[in-house]
Amino acid sequence: MKKTGCLILLLIAAALPASPKLFSPAYSNLGHPFMDVAVTPGAIVPLFADADLYTVGASAVVTGELKISSVPFLYTHGEIGYSLIPVRAESLLSVVPLGVGMDFKINVLPRLEAKAAVSGGYYFGALHSSPFLAEGEAIWDGNPYLSLRAGSSFYLMPTISLGLEASYANYFGLVHFLGVSLVGSYHIPIQGRAPVEIKSVEVDRLFPVLYQFYDREPPGRAVIANTGRFPVSGIQASFYLDPYMSRPTVWEIEEALAPGEEREIELQMLFNDRILAIVEEAKFSGELVLSCECFGQRHETRRILPVEIRDRNSLTWEDDRKAALFVSEKDPNVLALAGSTVATVKRSRLRPINPVFRMAAGLHSALSVYGMSYISDPNSPYTEVLKDGSSIDFLKFPRQTLSHRAGDCDDLTILFCALLESVNMETAFITVPGHIYAAVSLGITQEEAAKLFTSLEDLIFLEDKTWLPVEVTELDGGFLVAWQLGAREWREHRESGEAHLYPVHAAWELYPPVGLPAGGSGFDPPAPEEVLGLYNEELIAFVQQELEPKVEECQRRIAASGNHPKEINTLGVLYARYGLFEEAKDEFHRVLESSEYVPALVNLGNIYFLEEDYDSALLYFDRAHAVNPTSANVLLCLARTHYQLELYEKTREYYTRLKEVKPDLAGRFAYLVVRTKEEIRAQEFVSFGREVVWEEE
């Protein structure tokens, strides 16, 4: 029997480290210790031969238990007990054990705790109240003892539990018995200690410009642990950083936390735009509050955290798309400059390619006239910070760049993109090793581009879009030089895979733009006449560069065809595409002298349409429609012209017929018949950037 007891003990000792679940990392650090005091009164039944000596007795053990903080579920305890065992000689045996031991406790249900314990120590036994002894005489002796207990307790409240326990005890050399006991435990509460604790907190260095990004990507993490003995639920966390949050950010942690369990949570932070007022790096105090529910009561724990916030212009370049944060398209100064430039561009007689191309040229010219200049950031040049993605760069908001009239490559790129985006033109960042510059989507396909540009290698074709690269740091050499430089840099690094293009709209999905909260008034745009002059110079140079060889080729074909209307119309379209409307009109009229050639009628109408002479345009579209009533392009032109003339019945009539003839084309111009507020707003831009389809055979 004694050997069996030893074997049980050794098995328990061996089983403890063998359980991987017990010592999993999530349960490895349990924080503060628990302290319990338990009283176990009960009955004991001597076993085997001892039953011939003793009858059923009573016992009580007082146990003081201390949780071993570093080992889950394990307690150590000290105990003192008293057993009174009747001896079958009209006598009584008293035994007082004094020992230590270990308990293994686990909550099988939230309030139900199972327990196994092993104890050992030394006992003192005394035979007394015996007729075999003189009155008052007692015989005592002592020896080691071992006891094993198992049972369960139900928590009536967090501090009190009641349960039942079965036990085996061997008082070596005296008696061994089985016992059944009630267990009353008092679990000593530790004042001010919540069952859930914040084990560690880590808050990233915050960048004001990312404050909206943090809504989705929390910049901090905390490890929380249930250091209590019961599961906790309803866990709620809040974080507050005054004054950069309007109110504490509160969020729920859905899953309950088991005793001993640790969990990493993200620290959610909803900042307001006051954070953009920070112009110098500083440390602030934030407060993390964690609350949970346990036994119907809420508990709360708080932690004050130091939060380091960089100035509003700081950023790291782990992701080049972060530059999109600074592309504040709605900045008043940006809108002012862009609006001024739009007006200037519209005043120009030259209208080559398309509005995007012209706006890019116009804005580049405006920046040149404005006196913008490129200057490398002496503290954190883009070239250097790119080598280490975690290094902090200083980026300017467009307003700041306009105010300073200077910036490095990232500042000028951001400004240029913001200006273009403010007039709804899609832009992108191009990064090559050590450098960043801008690109703008021309809104045409590669096929269309082939008709407009002699050298397609100066453009970037990605995902059905045609991008015009602009080296915005090149402000002195003019738009065309900036374009050529941008195209060359792309070509040089494209093969090696070191050139990347990041559309700003896509970047905004991750990094929404941030605008400076106040200010922006008092901006003085550059003189329109100067801008217009520079702009025209650029376009004339471009037209001359692009148009002359093409005109020569067309004239050769006209001569070769014997003045065929098709070839003359092609020359007219060429002039029209480059904005030389008078030359184009001459060619189309030259065609119409001989016949009602529909493409020439349509193209002539297009020119008047673009010149906003809608009545004249309508005249030519009607003539074309008379010749070819089923032409989708003619139907579209009629609908659009009537729309401009605010003749909506006619617009609807022609649109309906267009829809029957060419539904996909009709779908692109649905605004003609559906006028929501958004579409009307879109129309305001379309009225500037409207396109026409030049008709050729």
Next chain:
Amino acid sequence: MGRVFGFRRIGMPLALGLSVLAIIALLPILGLAGCDTALRDRIELYVNGCKQIQSDGVVYVDGINGTDSNPGTQELPKKTIQNAIDLADALMDLGEVRVAQGTYHLYKTLIVREGISLYGGFQASGWTRDIETYTTVLQGVSVDTVIKPEQGVTTATVIDGFTIEAVSVAEATCIWCKDSSPTIQRNTLDASQGSTDTIGIFNSSSSPVILANTINAGDGTAAAWGIANSGSPAKIWSNVIFGTGSNGKYRGILNSNSDAVIQNNTIRCGLHVDDVGIYNSDSNCIMENNILFSSASSCGIEEDGSAALPVKVNNNDFYGCSPYYEYDSGSCTTVTQMEDYLGLHSVEAASNRDDNPQFISGVDWHLGSGSPLRDAITDPPTGFYRDRDWLLRSDPWSMGAYEKD
């Protein structure tokens, strides 16, 4: 795992606990804790003894070889009688304490418990009984009373086969029954070592049976009483009672408000004219078949007041007594006078005599072969049937304590 179980992480409590448990686990393997403790040995001894005692109904005492830590079995007897009585009383409702030969010095009065009879005269080894050969002497030491049955003791409780000696104290009593009524038989009681009061048996509010004892009342200067009954209707049968004093304080049997039955006793009435064989005060006794003798003209029976008139005075032998019967206003010096006097008071009084008992000798009061008192009782009393020698009496009975010589 190693990190978790590093000593510093686990801490002292766990390490200490594991160490202690490991040591405890090893103890049985090493045999250190496997042996029974001395305490368990003792418990086993007592449990087995308890079974034996309850089975036999006997606790044994051997003042020489026994110890009080023994369970009280034949093999392991107790040392002291009181310890044995208390053990027997704790274990049994009805039992015996058997005491081996030897002299037992009692430093405290021996308290006899109800249901636990006390027997002396046993051989220490083998436990055969012969009270003459294996004399068991209970000798008081500095105690007034040698034996005192506890209150409520009945005649089922027997004190048998002892020589009970009171020692030199002023008030020496061999047995004092107070509110208790044991059966006291076959003992030799000697109160002669006392000085002021020397009493063989003192009964107070008790109804004991006093059978076949030899009682030496001693020579107390204030009182030397063989048996004194106070409010105690004792039954006094087949006893030999005498005193050694000659100062007139001796009373063989003294009854005060006690309706005692006094039959077949041999009573020396004293060594002084003021001594009395049977003294009655406020008692209505039965006195039959007794031998009352004196060599110093002591009184046979004294009636102290008319309230002390006996119930019966039959078949008594008054030898050497003077008077035979004494009452407040006179005395009777012949059998006829006595019977006439008692007859006048409606007391049954007949067949009394004053013959020489013809004892074997002056110190041996067995009846000689020619004694007229032998076989002189044709109508024997009931309630007892043994003489002082514990012989069965045969019909017709002889007078006095001894049936034969």
